[in-house]
Amino acid sequence: MAKKLSSKLLIEFNPKLPKLSKSESKVLQLLIEAGKLIVPIYKQQENQKFPGANFYPRDATKEEISKVASKAPQILSPYTVVERANGKLVAVPYHIKYADLLKPIVAKLEEAANITENKEFGKTLLIQAKALLSGSYEKTTAAWLNMKPYVLDISIGPNDYFDDQLLFTKNSYQAWVGTLDSEGTDRLNNYKNTILSVRREGLIPTERVSNHDKIKAKVIDTILFSGLMAKTKFPGVNYPINVEIVEKYGSEITLFNQPNDLMMQKEIIPTFNKIFPKEFREEYSFEDLSRGNLRHVAMHELAHSYLYYRHASDNLKDLFRPIYELAATILGFRMAGSLLLKDRITNKQLESMIVTLLCRSFYLVKNRRFANKSLPEYTLGAIIFINFLLKSGALKDLKGMTILNFTKIFVALQDLFHILERLLSSGRREEAAVFIERYLN
């Protein structure tokens, strides 16, 4: 499925494209070129040897950075590089630091904006281009969230923070380009509407930000992932991440067909063959599992919309993301349960979701030395998940083979989610640490 894996900072896929007009094809080509130009910027940011990547001076400690930041908040902005000038820490905005590398990207986006016959898309591309050179990211987020669905799709800019393992704030540049899968998008929106029609009170409602009238969802046939996206290879995302921005403008869930196929081939199927006995494996086709994987990713992303707890990130600090991500996965399964109750999915489909999640979790745990470096949050979540199921008796290890009981898993997930939501709504970092410690081994 992946055409080229030579550079891991750029992945190109080869999806079947919908019928495009001449000008649309030309615009798409420019978007692809713009997306590829993210790679040199990302190269300057990433550095797996240091928890703070290249976002902070090597000799600066967490304590020094935090202390300076209390008087100069720009130091901890997601969009600045911290440098040392005459011994003092200073924040340099991304759009200034990387201006030379951003200009050719902006030129491509502007050219695309001039050619496109979709006026709204053109206008939004111009807002996006401007943001890259001026730092007006909030305005861009609002503009993209306002746009009507369109066949061409791009996301480009400093949009996620997995590489900052020191202070968990700095965003990395990334891009995806693709075309809208309208059938898949309709299906996803049907699930979304069914799920969101079930009212769910948060544990502490005043602590929770609700944006349910402002959640968009789409499925994309993916042409390229570059920068951080090429490293994470997520089959789904829910952006923006910042709770205040979500409260103001809403959020959008995006699922990616070809990256899902890639994850199936590289991670899910090999693990499936390794951990489950033959009789069990024979019950599931590739199609069952591939759909199951994309469905549990979809549920995970939808579940995020129920878990925007205002103070969670400040309270849980470095342990926020692992707790938050695992909570979304577990709540996702409870929400899939409501689809089952309404006969929107079958038992078999729900089981396929569990099976693929288990495969993904075992994969992360088995490859933890490698995976730890790029996605420690998910690896930690996977370890907790598997150990929780083993300790609760929902999962058994029989001579290296995994034996599972779906009913027991559902009961166990109920308990696990209760703990995680408590931590998100009102937990302190020390409590999260005690919980994690209990399930590490």
Ligand SMILES: [Zn+2]
């Ligand atoms: Zn997530």
